Amino acid sequence: xxMRALVTGGAGFIGSHLIDRLVARGDHVVVLxxxxxxxxxFIQEHLDNGNATLVQADITQFDEVMVAMKGIDCVYHLAxxxxxxxxxxxxxxxxxxxxxxxxxxxxxxxxxxxGTIAFASSSVVYGEDAPLPTPESHGPxxxxxxxxxxxxxxxxxxxxxxxxFGIKAYIFRFANIIGTRGTHGVIFDFIHKLKxxxxxxxxxxxxxxxxxxxxxxxxxxxxxxxxxxSNDSLNLYNLGSHDTASVRRIAEIVVETxxxxxxxxxxxxxxxxxxxxxxxxxxxxxxxxxxxFDVRYNSEEAIRHTALALIEEIGLNTEMNS
Amino acid sequence: xxMRALVTGGAGFIGSHLIDRLVARGDHVVVLxxxxxxxxxFIQEHLDNGNATLVQADITQFDEVMVAMKGIDCVYHLAxxxxxxxxxxxxxxxxxxxxxxxxxxxxxxxxxxxGTIAFASSSVVYGEDAPLPTPESHGPxxxxxxxxxxxxxxxxxxxxxxxxFGIKAYIFRFANIIGTRGTHGVIFDFIHKLKxxxxxxxxxxxxxxxxxxxxxxxxxxxxxxxxxxSNDSLNLYNLGSHDTASVRRIAEIVVETxxxxxxxxxxxxxxxxxxxxxxxxxxxxxxxxxxxFDVRYNSEEAIRHTALALIEEIGLNTEMNS
Numbered sequence: 001x002x003m004r005a006l007v008t009g010g011a012g013f014i015g016s017h018l019i020d021r022l023v024a025r026g027d028h029v030v031v032l033x034x035x036x037x038x039x040x041x042f043i044q045e046h047l048d049n050g051n052a053t054l055v056q057a058d059i060t061q062f063d064e065v066m067v068a069m070k071g072i073d074c075v076y077h078l079a080x081x082x083x084x085x086x087x088x089x090x091x092x093x094x095x096x097x098x099x100x101x102x103x104x105x106x107x108x109x110x111x112x113x114x115g116t117i118a119f120a121s122s123s124v125v126y127g128e129d130a131p132l133p134t135p136e137s138h139g140p141x142x143x144x145x146x147x148x149x150x151x152x153x154x155x156x157x158x159x160x161x162x163x164x165f166g167i168k169a170y171i172f173r174f175a176n177i178i179g180t181r182g183t184h185g186v187i188f189d190f191i192h193k194l195k196x197x198x199x200x201x202x203x204x205x206x207x208x209x210x211x212x213x214x215x216x217x218x219x220x221x222x223x224x225x226x227x228x229x230s231n232d233s234l235n236l237y238n239l240g241s242h243d244t245a246s247v248r249r250i251a252e253i254v255v256e257t258x259x260x261x262x263x264x265x266x267x268x269x270x271x272x273x274x275x276x277x278x279x280x281x282x283x284x285x286x287x288x289x290x291x292x293f294d295v296r297y298n299s300e301e302a303i304r305h306t307a308l309a310l311i312e313e314i315g316l317n318t319e320m321n322s
Numbered sequence: 323x324x325m326r327a328l329v330t331g332g333a334g335f336i337g338s339h340l341i342d343r344l345v346a347r348g349d350h351v352v353v354l355x356x357x358x359x360x361x362x363x364f365i366q367e368h369l370d371n372g373n374a375t376l377v378q379a380d381i382t383q384f385d386e387v388m389v390a391m392k393g394i395d396c397v398y399h400l401a402x403x404x405x406x407x408x409x410x411x412x413x414x415x416x417x418x419x420x421x422x423x424x425x426x427x428x429x430x431x432x433x434x435x436x437g438t439i440a441f442a443s444s445s446v447v448y449g450e451d452a453p454l455p456t457p458e459s460h461g462p463x464x465x466x467x468x469x470x471x472x473x474x475x476x477x478x479x480x481x482x483x484x485x486x487f488g489i490k491a492y493i494f495r496f497a498n499i500i501g502t503r504g505t506h507g508v509i510f511d512f513i514h515k516l517k518x519x520x521x522x523x524x525x526x527x528x529x530x531x532x533x534x535x536x537x538x539x540x541x542x543x544x545x546x547x548x549x550x551x552s553n554d555s556l557n558l559y560n561l562g563s564h565d566t567a568s569v570r571r572i573a574e575i576v577v578e579t580x581x582x583x584x585x586x587x588x589x590x591x592x593x594x595x596x597x598x599x600x601x602x603x604x605x606x607x608x609x610x611x612x613x614x615f616d617v618r619y620n621s622e623e624a625i626r627h628t629a630l631a632l633i634e635e636i637g638l639n640t641e642m643n644s
Contacts, residue, residue, distance in 0.1 A: 088486055091432070095425055099475060103417055110413070127481065139461020140558055143478050144485020153421060153475035156465050159449065163466020164410055164598040236462055276486040 003027045006072040006114075008059050008105065009079030010052075011038030013183050014120065017220040018076060019043055023051040025224075032068040034058040037082050037183045059101040062108070069108040074116040076223075077105050080150070082184045084124070085274045087146030098150025099157070106161040118170040118223060121155050123212075123240070123281050124148035125173060133212075133284035136173070136236050145276030162234045170227055175240030175283050178302055179216030180309040186247060187306050188314075190254040195316045198260040204273035207248035207265075212240045212282045215302040218295040225293040237291075240283035245299040247273075253300070257307040258316055325349045328394040328436075330381050330427065331401030332374075333360030335505050336442065336496075339542040340398060341365055345373040347546075354390040356380040359404050359505045381423040384430070391430040396438040398545075399427050402472070404506045406446070407596045409468030420472025421479070428483040440492040440545060443477050445534075445562070445603050446470035447495060455534075455606035458495070458558050467598030484556045492549055497562030497605050500624055501538030502631040508569060509628050510636075512576040517638045520582040526595035529570035529587075534562045534604045537624040540617040547615040559613075562605035567621040569595075575622070579629040580638055 005022050009015040010031030015038065019029050029052040031043055046052035057064035059079050069075075081097040102119070109117060126134050127142040143149045158169045182188045193201055222239045230237070248265075255263050272279045297305060327344050331337040332353030337360065341351050351374040353365055368374035379386035381401050391397075403419040424441070431439060448456050449464040465471045480491045504510045515523055544561045552559070570587075577585050593601045619627060 087482070091429055092425070095422075095479075099421060100417075103414070107413055125478075128485070137461050139459050139463060141461060141463065141478075142481035142485075142556055142558070144482055146479075146482045146486060149475070149478035149482035152478040153471070156447075156463075156471035156474040157417075157468075159464035160409070160466055160468045160471035160598065163450070163464075164468060234464055236464070276482065 016042035094150035099153040102154035135284040213299040215297040238283040338364035406469040416472035421475040424476035457606040535621040537619040560605040
């Protein structure tokens, strides 16, 4: 029997990579996306082949979530505000697009008897005082960004639906996910900055922020691998790679890869990029590794791979700058 | 200079005891309460003396929270849906009265430059798989009730406001708080059941649920003591007593105290009272004790004290049954 998967944010960065794999294994996919940061082109092939159906709607609207939820076996809830920094200026975006939207998802699951959810949470739920690498068992989790607060709230909603209504859940706390079809993030930003002005690259903070990066294909593979072999009612996994890279190193790799060798890298200073940014983050991935899954890319490899891909996608003419 | 305190849920059970102490030390108190489960009589003396002002409004209404927040130095955010079981039937009560209301509080604080918040969180954020006694550092916290999810979401919102906007916060994870002016909870329920029918007492679950109980005066004292001597930007403390009591023992004490000696105690069966109930809970209180504060009552003493007080408040005629 064909499994029917609902992927929220399915036209987006991680969602579209996940859908490639779901379709490849024979699932029918319902894509729920408002196309605010996703792109139809990421999933057009699957729509054309009839392997995926698009519900262009907003997960903040309960009625629209209810429509998309009909006949679904498993929900992959990836949609969220992708701009962590926004919370410093507008305080209800993560609340609405994160917390309230996740309530809409689990409530629509309950009313439609949908049994399983996979949720894209984040390393930022750990806050800034966690030991590195941070295991899933770390506590207390005290997020410092509004985005992090909304991810933690989403986890709690899901775990309470597990405990109260008997759904099954997979909560994945992601490292920084990067790769092809990226629509945001530090590498994406750097390339856009160099496209605008190849002579300088402004870096938020002092560049010493040090985080773990995971390639998006590794991330999508890890999700499906863990779901195939972990079978508790509530399954919590960090997803990340084995090491970290500094923002300074990312800037160097992007400058090198774009061929903008004369670009002056300028740091705005301070130990973090913005209020609510976590200067150092690295997830413990022992639990993920114990399932038999390992990543293909470490942080720096993922960064280089991503920079090359995004330069092409964004259309930065490297010849011009070399 | 007189400190101006805002107490949400100030006409309620814990809030009114806290206000007694705030007024006694000279604070002026603004009480924000919709009187849905609180009682004016609990705070009437302070209103009459001009030591407290009532804003009868609902914390789910942002505009009303903004009005109450004017000129406040410190917020004690205690208001919440008091009925944990309700989440099994109505799924948006804790979301609205917990999560969204807490957003309203911290956002109104930001807009009014209010620097400090104390928040009533709960032991239920730890979920049901935590080691006992449970320290503040336990993780992962996976609440199984919708009430627990809303408390966790409230913690996350507050910690993100600390990290992003620089407020100062005290998060208190309460054990089961009991005592005079109780408006809900197991002892309150038992006495009401016996008032209705002194011949039988129905107990939800098998009665083997085992939890830690803290007397409300101890709780209010602990809050103010910790705030006087813990000075981090984010301060997290379990508040509880040294031991636990079973629901079975509570039923026996209530039957004995009410004089309903012929009451037949009947158990509905199962290891928990309702879906989302946590069968066994005991908070680690080493951190609280390390501040130099200790409770006056242990669990069974607090239960007996509470039963005697509530019998009088509820007006159960013990003579009739003896």
